Amino acid sequence: MSHGIWEFYDITAEGATERQDGHGIRPWIEFHDDGTATGSYGCATFRVNAELRSTKLALGEEVGTPPPTPSPRGPYTLCTSSADKPYVDQNEHSLKRFLRGPLTITRKPPEKPTVPGRPVRHDEIVLKNERGESATASPVMFDGFFTTRYRPKEFRPEDTVLGFDSADEDLYLDFHPGGVVTGKLGCNAFSAAAEFSGTSVYFHGPKLITHRTCPGPNSADEHRLLGILDAKRYEYKASESGMWVERGFYPDNALLSFEAVPRP
Structure with missing residues (x-):
């Protein structure tokens, strides 16, 4: 997980699974050699301290200036819709809450794509926190x-x-x-x-x-x-x-x- 960009698909808490991706929103995280991680909770971007080992991850407080939002934006996403702001805020809050505190990392078996034309998902990981909640993440870009x-x-x-x-x-x-x-x-x-x-x-x-x-x-x-x-x-x-x-x-x-x- 130390290389590349990882996107979050879902969060499972109290037996219920919330999708994190959809309608142009794809939360992601990227780790850097200076001990920080940058990414997006969905719409809002962040930069935090990060301690990453082979099977453990801990994200700290926000530091410095977060990365800018990519420009130009797509034609429409939930990030540009005032009507969908409560939904966006809830998803971002859920991911922020999940990522705070110690996390363990395990591998997940490959999964077939749900959209025609996309390659099979592989190298997915499952993150779990001390409350028993879990999140699935997959690499967006690989080393080669x-x-x-x-x-x-x-x-x-x-x-x-x-x-x-x-x-x-x-x-x-x-x-x-x-x-x-x-x-x-x-x-x-x-x-x-x-x-x-x-x-x-x-x-x-x-x-x-x-x-x-x-x-x-x-x-x-x-x-x-x-x-x-x-x-x-x-x-x-x-x-x-x-x-x-x-x-x-x-x-x-x-x-x-x-x-x-x-x-x-």
């Missing part, structure tokens, strides 16, 4: 992310499933530290900005580096992916088996799924 190649497999705008016709060698994304993604979108090489913050990634400024004349299907793939990467913020999750980026909420969402392969 920046050495893995991601090939687009299908795009799901709402209930439509669209595949890609380009050959594997002409269709892939390589993410790099520092907020850059390069690769090919169907024919030509490209680069774009990819700014990661918590559970979100903001793509902008895609541009073609080469300008070859492409066959029709390749050109269609390229045009579609340039639009997907043009000044849009997505929720994301990446693993050794695949990656997805998503805008909106299932089933009225737009989800792009990738296959993970070794990078040459």
Whole structure:
């Protein structure tokens, strides 16, 4: 748990389970080498002292300035709705309360995804406090992310499933530290900005580096992916088996799924 970003799915207390993720809200935590952890309770961000061992975790008082909220925000989340503020406040209060005090860490077996197009959940952990309450967390990004190649497999705008016709060698994304993604979108090489913050990634400024004349299907793939990467913020999750980026909420969402392969 000492590396990467972890998101919280639920909290179980007194026999009842409360979902923590949904409608654009994905609470998360990231641990740093200076003994602190940053993250989000759902909408509000935080920075706290953190003592982490293999099977134990203790979060302390808030320190310094919390990380900024990613910008630009998505089109709608519960964070922007005054009508949903009581629901948001309750969820954040539950997570804050749960995280205070000593916690134990255990592993959880893999779980199949509930949304089509997303990879299987793996490496989930269960945190438990001294009151017998528990929370489930899963990594958002893994250690080998920046050495893995991601090939687009299908795009799901709402209930439509669209595949890609380009050959594997002409269709892939390589993410790099520092907020850059390069690769090919169907024919030509490209680069774009990819700014990661918590559970979100903001793509902008895609541009073609080469300008070859492409066959029709390749050109269609390229045009579609340039639009997907043009000044849009997505929720994301990446693993050794695949990656997805998503805008909106299932089933009225737009989800792009990738296959993970070794990078040459």
